[in-house]
Amino acid sequence: MNKLNAAWAANNSLLCVGLDPDMARLPAQFQQDPNGIYQFCTAIIDATADLACAFKPQIAYFAALGAERQLEDICAYAREKYPHIPLILDSKRGDIGATAKQYAREAYDRYGADAVTVSPYMGSDSVEPYMEWTDRGVIVLCRTSNPGGSDLQFLQVDGKPLYQHVARLVAEKWNANGQCALVVGATYPEELAQVRAIVGDMPLLVPGVGAQGGDIEATVKSGRSKAGTGMMINSSRAILYATPQAGEDFAAAARRVALETRDAINQHR
Ligand SMILES: O=C(O)c1cc(=O)[nH]c(=O)n1[C@@H]1O[C@H](COP(=O)(O)O)[C@@H](O)[C@H]1O
Numbered sequence: 001m002n003k004l005n006a007a008w009a010a011n012n013s014l015l016c017v018g019l020d021p022d023m024a025r026l027p028a029q030f031q032q033d034p035n036g037i038y039q040f041c042t043a044i045i046d047a048t049a050d051l052a053c054a055f056k057p058q059i060a061y062f063a064a065l066g067a068e069r070q071l072e073d074i075c076a077y078a079r080e081k082y083p084h085i086p087l088i089l090d091s092k093r094g095d096i097g098a099t100a101k102q103y104a105r106e107a108y109d110r111y112g113a114d115a116v117t118v119s120p121y122m123g124s125d126s127v128e129p130y131m132e133w134t135d136r137g138v139i140v141l142c143r144t145s146n147p148g149g150s151d152l153q154f155l156q157v158d159g160k161p162l163y164q165h166v167a168r169l170v171a172e173k174w175n176a177n178g179q180c181a182l183v184v185g186a187t188y189p190e191e192l193a194q195v196r197a198i199v200g201d202m203p204l205l206v207p208g209v210g211a212q213g214g215d216i217e218a219t220v221k222s223g224r225s226k227a228g229t230g231m232m233i234n235s236s237r238a239i240l241y242a243t244p245q246a247g248e249d250f251a252a253a254a255r256r257v258a259l260e261t262r263d264a265i266n267q268h269r
Contacts, residue, residue: 001137001178003086003114004203007053008229010084014220014269015262016205017048018090018236019057019074023065025241027250037062038070040250042077044240047251048258049082054232056088056205057111075111086114088205088232092141094119094126101129108133115139117183117205120166127174138180142166142195145185145208164194171199181205184223186214186233193222201225203232209261210238216261220268228269235261 008014021037030036045055055078062071078087089111093103107116107130115137118127130138143153143163153163170180182199184192186208195204204223208214216233223231239261242253 001203003084004053004137004232005229007085011050011053011262012266013051013053013262014229014231014233014265015052015258016054016056016088016207016232016234017044017052017239017258018207018234019044019055020061020236020240022061022237022241025237035070037065037067038073038077041070041074043251044254045074045078045082047255048239049085051255051258051262052085054086054088054234055082056090056232056234056236058236059089059091072111075113079112086137086232087112088115088117088137088139089113090117092117092119094122096122097125097129100126104129104133108136115181117141120170124174131174131177131179134177134179136179138174139205140166140170140174140180140182142170142182143184143188143191145187145212145214149185163191164198167195167198171202175202181232183207185212186216186219186223187212189215189218189222192219196223196225196230201227201230203230205232205234207234207236209233210235210257216264217268220265224269233261233265 019041021040026040030040062068089107107113117139120140155162174180181203183205184195186206209216239254239257242257244253
């Protein structure tokens with residue numbers, strides 16, 4: 001939390017840069033290179049490090065190709081070169097305690113992440129192993145950005161949608177050590193405002209601007225904290241695969257879109 005507060009201030013940014021390296025969309029020079037994912041992601045990190053409040057690699061893009069070693073190296077690179085920027089491993093884990101303990105080691109020890117995304121569905125004992133790492137963050141899915149999120153998260157329980165129960169449970173019980181955050185999609189600004197009202201100043205990871213079409217103004221106005229921070233607004237594909245303009249390469253294009261996104265967010269803080 002200290003690191004996140006410092007990164008919000010240092011880069012005047014609520015933008016989280018997502019690292020979702022889809023091999024089919026990487027520039028051709030990286031597709032042939034056995035270390036191409038590492039080369040691509042570290043170039044994106046270098047191009048955006050002064051514009052971001054966090055980096056968020058999505059583990060599936062690496063695991064699907066057996067490229068975990070490159071993910072380890074990318075995380076080590078980010079930690080060493082930009083130690084002041086929080087690193088979020090997006091793996092959306094959830095399992096019984098004994099297994100969760102291994103997932104926590106994977107995120108915090110193997111990849112050295114500052115925080116990890118987890119599902120709340122299996123309840124308190126499934127998230128406790130993450131909480132034992134008292135200097136790390138636990139980011140719990142609450143109101144996800146995808147349309148199908150409504151199937152369960154919108155079920156009415158005791159007169160309120162389930163996602164609001166999750167927000168209250170995390171804010172009032174699980175966050176005893178002040179290390180929790182919630183995921184709320186930018187595609188649902190009304191629910192974002194509801195969650196903000198329930199959780200006070202708790203940080204929110206907010207994916208869904210850029211490729212998923214979330215509205216930046218509505219997102220910021222609904223989700224900002226009293227201090228005008230409180231969010232890590234994630235964009236992945238729109239930055240990673242920005243179409244270069246004349247004379248630009250992929251990293252310069254990524255930087256341009258990251259800058260535009262950061263500034264558009266700041267306009268409404
Ligand atoms: O936890 C997440 O990061 C996440 C939660 C959610 O509700 N929706 C969502 O899109 N994400 C992730 O955020 C990223 C969004 O990528 P773009 O749509 O390309 O900006 C992907 O890595 C998703 O897996």
